[in-house]
Amino acid sequence: MDALRYTDRFVRDLPADPSVEPRPRQVMRACFSHTLPTLVRKPELLVVVPEVAELLGLDPTPTPELAEVLGGNRIVPGMKPYAACYGGHQFGTWAGQLGDGRAITLGEVVGRDDEVWEVQLKGAGPTPYSRRADGRAVLRSSVRELVCSEAMHHLGVPTTRALSLVLTGESVQRDMFYDGHPANEPGAVVCRVAPSFLRFGNFELPASRDDLDTLRKLVRFTLERFYPRYVSGDQLDVVGFFAEVAQRTAWMVTEWMRVGFVHGVMNTDNMSILGLTIDYG
Structure with a gap:
């Protein structure tokens, strides 16, 4: 991935958490925290999706070097890793910072045709937003994320994409059936790709804190990057923006119904501002 072209518009244009500590905490007046993946013992590249690699201009040939990057063990020049700060309503209740x-x-x-793609590792280790969790993912949920992402895309449903799946060589303890019997499972990291992983909750959190400065910066960033038709100089048509997000979301859910898909955690921290299906795992 060293040969890819990178940009840094998100971390360049939006306010950052001044602390680089990975410890769980409340992050104020920031859209993200600079965060590095945690090294894994033995990254093994199981899958690279050629179609998604082509979007990025990436050679899909599996190599140990590619496994190191997609497993989170190596950061190449141009990458500026971060974890995003957002909140959410979960099952009808405001959950605060997530x-x-x-x-x-x-x-x-x-990538191809100068489109910009956010490349994200899921299961890459703890962040300031991990709360009491370990920041890891298991193989079964990572397989689901990859297979569902690509299946939904090929069914014509708006969705994030999946680039790769890496085994970590480590075990992760999970209570699969939530019955008080946790067991070790193979750990994995899935690489997700989308124009953006911005969610409703990215906007809800600063609004809930009355942090209007951060909220305004995020709204302007989003409109300038993804909804430029609602920008006219210093004027932002936020009503038009809101209406289009609502329309895109309604269309996405209609597409879910068409294929019989049910999202098990359809909370505002899992709702894409671009109307993409997000978070299968």
């Missing part, structure tokens, strides 16, 4: 608890964006890649 954030990327086990996802770390490696960076933004300028």
Whole structure:
């Protein structure tokens, strides 16, 4: 991935957490925290999706070097890893700060036709938003994330994509059936790709804190990057923006119904501002 072209528009244009400590904490007046993936024992590249690699301009040939990057063990020049700060309503209740608890964006890649893609590792280790969790993912949930992402895309449903799946060579303890019997499972890291992983909750959190400065910066960033038709100089048509997000979301859910898909955690921290299906794992 050294040969890819990178940009840093998210970390360049939006306010950052001044602390680089990975310890769980409340992060104020920031859209993200600079966060590095935690090294894994023995990354083994199981899958690279050629179609998604092509979007990035990446050679999909599996190599040990590629496994190191997609497993989170190596950061290449141009990458600026971070975990995003957001909140969310979960099952009808405001949950406060949530954030990327086990996802770390490696960076933004300028791919084919100069499209920009956010490249994110899920299961890459703890972040300031991990709360009491370990920041890891298991193989079964990572397989689900990869297979569902690509299946939904090929069914014509708006969705994030999946680039790769890496075994970590480590065990992760999970209570699969939530019955008080945790067991060790193979650990894995899945690499997700999307134009952006911005969610409703990215906007809800600063609004809930009356942090209007951060909220305004995030709204302007989002409109300038993804909804430029609602920008006219210093004027932002936030009503038009809101209406289009609502329309895109309604269309996405209609597409779910068409294929019989049910999202098990359809909370505002899992709702894409671009109307993409997000978070299968």
